[in-house]
Amino acid sequence: xxxxxxxxxxxxxxxxxxxxxxxxxxxxxxxxxxxxxxxxxxxxxxxxxxxxxxxxxxxxxxxxxxxxxxxxxxxxxxxxxxxxxxxxxxxxxxxxxxxxxxxxxxxxxxxxxxxxxxxxxxxxxxxxxxxxxxxxxxxxxxxxxxxxxxx
Numbered sequence: 016x017x018x019x020x021x022x023x024x025x026x027x028x029x030x031x032x033x034x035x036x037x038x039x040x041x042x043x044x045x046x047x048x049x050x051x052x053x054x055x056x057x058x059x060x061x062x063x064x065x066x067x068x069x070x071x072x073x074x075x076x077x078x079x080x081x082x083x084x085x086x087x088x089x090x091x092x093x094x095x096x097x098x099x100x101x102x103x104x105x106x107x108x109x110x111x112x113x114x115x116x117x118x119x120x121x122x123x124x125x126x127x128x129x130x131x132x133x134x135x136x137x138x139x140x141x142x143x144x145x146x147x148x149x150x151x152x153x154x155x156x157x158x159x160x161x162x163x164x165x166x
């Protein structure tokens with residue numbers, strides 16, 4: 016099983032009044048990693064089916080500890096945890112070498128641009144997604160929540 020690795024820079028403007036990355040900014044980080052995975056990585060090269068259109072049906076984020084601005088980027092690992100007939104779930108960990116800051120998942124629904132309706136995931140797409148398929152990682156007790164992320 017492969018995981019897509021995305022190096023995500025932190026911007027000064029990502030911080031909120033409490034001195035850490037705002038919870039809403041995490042969604043932008045996940046979007047950047049997901050777009051890089053589905054369109055810019057080895058998975059996305061030559062596979063233009065998802066670029067025809069897709070929508071986000073659901074996001075779920077567990078904030079494990081505050082992330083503060085620093086010059087070093089964080090790493091976002093992405094992989095596929097579920098594929099149904101007309102959706103897939105991308106899971107993520109936002110982390111560095113020492114800590115996991117958040118775990119998240121996004122349900123993505125491919126759509127037919129002409130009709131604007133959800134479409135089935137093809138056998139070819141399933142085969143490509145299978146290389147990135149894995150179950151969610153077990154929660155590490157050391158990753159207990161250290162502090163909430165401000166809203």
